[in-house]
Amino acid sequence: MIRVTGTKQSKQSKISLRKEFQGWLLTSPYLIFTLIFFLIPLVYSIYLVFQRWNLISPRPTFVGLTNFQEALTSPRIWQACLVSYKFIVLFVPLVMAASIGLALIVHHLPKLKALFAIGFFLPYLASGVVSSLIGRGILAYNGPFNTFLRSIFGTSPDWLGDGNLALLIIVVMVVWKFAGYYALIFLSGLQGIISEVYEAASLDGANAWTTFWRITLPMLYPAFYTVLILAVGISFSLFTEPFMLTKGGPEMATQTWQLEIYYQAFEQFRSGYGATVALINAVVTLITILIIRRLVEAWGRHNGW
Amino acid sequence: MVQDTYSVNESTQYRKDARRGQARRRIRLRNHGYWLYWIAVPVFLLMVLPYAYLLLQSFAPWSQVDETFFPSTLTLRSYEWIFTGGGFEPQPWLNALFNSVLVSVVDSVCMVVIGAIAGYAFSILQFRGHKLINNFILFQMFYPAIILLVPTFLVIRFTGLYDTYWAMLLPYLVSLWAVFMYTSFFRSVDKEILEAARIDGAGELTIIFRLMVPISRTISTVIFLFVFMDRWTNLLWDLIVVKDPAKQTLSVLLSTMFGPYGTYPGPLYAAGALLTFPILILFLIFSRNLVKGIQLVLR
Numbered sequence: 001m002i003r004v005t006g007t008k009q010s011k012q013s014k015i016s017l018r019k020e021f022q023g024w025l026l027t028s029p030y031l032i033f034t035l036i037f038f039l040i041p042l043v044y045s046i047y048l049v050f051q052r053w054n055l056i057s058p059r060p061t062f063v064g065l066t067n068f069q070e071a072l073t074s075p076r077i078w079q080a081c082l083v084s085y086k087f088i089v090l091f092v093p094l095v096m097a098a099s100i101g102l103a104l105i106v107h108h109l110p111k112l113k114a115l116f117a118i119g120f121f122l123p124y125l126a127s128g129v130v131s132s133l134i135g136r137g138i139l140a141y142n143g144p145f146n147t148f149l150r151s152i153f154g155t156s157p158d159w160l161g162d163g164n165l166a167l168l169i170i171v172v173m174v175v176w177k178f179a180g181y182y183a184l185i186f187l188s189g190l191q192g193i194i195s196e197v198y199e200a201a202s203l204d205g206a207n208a209w210t211t212f213w214r215i216t217l218p219m220l221y222p223a224f225y226t227v228l229i230l231a232v233g234i235s236f237s238l239f240t241e242p243f244m245l246t247k248g249g250p251e252m253a254t255q256t257w258q259l260e261i262y263y264q265a266f267e268q269f270r271s272g273y274g275a276t277v278a279l280i281n282a283v284v285t286l287i288t289i290l291i292i293r294r295l296v297e298a299w300g301r302h303n304g305w
Numbered sequence: 306m307v308q309d310t311y312s313v314n315e316s317t318q319y320r321k322d323a324r325r326g327q328a329r330r331r332i333r334l335r336n337h338g339y340w341l342y343w344i345a346v347p348v349f350l351l352m353v354l355p356y357a358y359l360l361l362q363s364f365a366p367w368s369q370v371d372e373t374f375f376p377s378t379l380t381l382r383s384y385e386w387i388f389t390g391g392g393f394e395p396q397p398w399l400n401a402l403f404n405s406v407l408v409s410v411v412d413s414v415c416m417v418v419i420g421a422i423a424g425y426a427f428s429i430l431q432f433r434g435h436k437l438i439n440n441f442i443l444f445q446m447f448y449p450a451i452i453l454l455v456p457t458f459l460v461i462r463f464t465g466l467y468d469t470y471w472a473m474l475l476p477y478l479v480s481l482w483a484v485f486m487y488t489s490f491f492r493s494v495d496k497e498i499l500e501a502a503r504i505d506g507a508g509e510l511t512i513i514f515r516l517m518v519p520i521s522r523t524i525s526t527v528i529f530l531f532v533f534m535d536r537w538t539n540l541l542w543d544l545i546v547v548k549d550p551a552k553q554t555l556s557v558l559l560s561t562m563f564g565p566y567g568t569y570p571g572p573l574y575a576a577g578a579l580l581t582f583p584i585l586i587l588f589l590i591f592s593r594n595l596v597k598g599i600q601l602v603l604r
Binding site: 020021022024026027029030033034037040041042044045055060102105106108109110111113114116117118119120121122123124127128129130131132133134135137138140141142144147151160180184187212217227237239240243244257260261262265266271274278279281282284285 | 339340341343344345348349352353354355356358359362370371372373374383393406413419422423424426427430431432433434435441443448449451453454455456457458460464475476478479506509529534537540541545559560563570571574577580581585588591592595596599
């Protein structure tokens with residue numbers, strides 16, 4: 001008896017040992033990658049923010065908190081911060097409205113839903129380089145859009161030459177890119193609402209407006225929450241569009257965090273300072289997202305969603 | 306909440322059923338919904354308008370580029386310029402296209418393969434420590450990637466990989482998102498199929514690529530398309546790690562040719578078309594299950 005149990009146990013432990021081994025073996029590509037491209041850079045970034053290093057001198061010098069001091073008093077950083085909040089104020093409501101609108105259109109179409117969903121989604125596939133090329137072309141001073149405006153109003157703005165307009169252009173381009181993608185998130189929310197609920201509402205005499213505010217929107221709350229966080233995250237990580245179109249100008253009106261990091265770390269070759277700006281960017285993003293989450297959750301709880 | 310409010314009250318069930326039938330008929334009469342196309346079609350056209358502009362300008366005669374929306378004649382001169390090297394100076398456009406394809410294909414295939422393998426290990430094998438790693442992946446996904454940009458660049462420099470293909474390839478071999486998606490998808494796979502395969506003597510790799518990946522075809526397609534698109538449209542990383550024009554990707558080359566005094570707008574549009582339409586076509590080819598698949602992924 002004892003011997004039999006013994007072999008059974010050893011056989012089982014052999015199997016589980018094999019399972020352990022296979023598990024770690026199959027995980028190893030991920031683990032090696034994570035070590036080299038996550039853990040080492042993670043630790044290294046903590047070291048870097050206390051150093052001054054232009055990459056030419058053989059080794060960095062320890063400068064304590066000087067990098068933070070410089071960053072927090074730099075008008076370039078404050079401008080990036082301001083622009084990112086301006087961007088949130090413009091971009092988030094616009095992209096929300098647009099994507100909910102697109103989702104509602106697709107959801108209520110009697111036929112060809114998939115075709116329109118994909119059509120609205122296509123802008124998401126545009127690379128920022130190409131959409132900047134197109135945007136600059138259409139809005140060029142003597143471009144087709146301005147020619148059209150002049151033929152009607154007799155005058156036309158210099159789109160990328162004016163700070164506020166340039167920011168607005170970038171907002172519109174990013175809305176164009178993401179609206180159809182977020183619409184898919186809202187669409188799966190809409191499809192989760194069973195038609196019985198609408199029928200019951202219409203029985204109780206609810207009109208379209210009430211139905212939208214009292215049923216559709218509350219049911220979309222989870223999707224709303226997801227999209228909001230995603231959109232705020234994007235507002236803090238703009239690079240390609242301003243890099244291509246304005247380089248942060250005119251007069252830093254489209255300055256962004258990533259432009260500043262790129263400029264400091266890869267044009268001025270100030271690795272330590274660049275890493276510091278990145279850290280501050282991440283902290284600001286995190287705090288903003290936490291605050292917005294709290295607000296939205298409170299709002300949801302207030303409405304009993 | 307609303308559902309609770311309207312949940313069926315037993316006593317009025319019959320009456321409600323009768324009225325509900327009426328209501329349904331009324332809704333059907335009132336809302337054919339076909340008027341919605343008066344909104345949907347213009348919005349659709351507005352969304353694809355920039356792509357139409359890109360395509361038209363890439364075929365426009367050079368004197369008309371960015372002058373008018375509809376050029377009077379169409380010409381292939383911009384594409385000729387790109388494919389033949391532009392006449393007097395060898396332009397690396399074709400080379401850049403090749404680099405983009407190479408980098409994107411290698412990376413996205415690796416992301417899918419490694420994602421499937423790791424996802425399988427985390428969801429099915431459940432070796433000791435898999436929970437810890439799962440939580441760590443979530444941490445990684447939420448960790449702000451921007452912090453890692455400068456130190457990763459320095460790692461590439463130290464290892465002497467700066468300005469090589471490896472610098473572009475290596476940091477994108479693994480997609481955390483792909484690992485995460487496969488892990489959560491494989492969890493829902495029926496374990497009995499796996500046992501059956503094991504009894505038939507199939508090894509773990511056979512199970513992954515002959516059984517698991519085919520089962521998850523829809524989601525694998527979507528994962529591949531998304532990571533491919535992500536890699537294909539990358540600008541920042543490829544811009545900072547490669548300086549040699551012969552190794553630049555199409556995005557990087559296009560961005561360096563983009564200056565305010567860019568002399569050849571026509572070829573820029575042709576290059577932009579080459580950067581855009583392969584992705585569009587790829588997505589449209591797989592569009593049959595795309596919406597369903599994307600929603601599966603987004604959930």
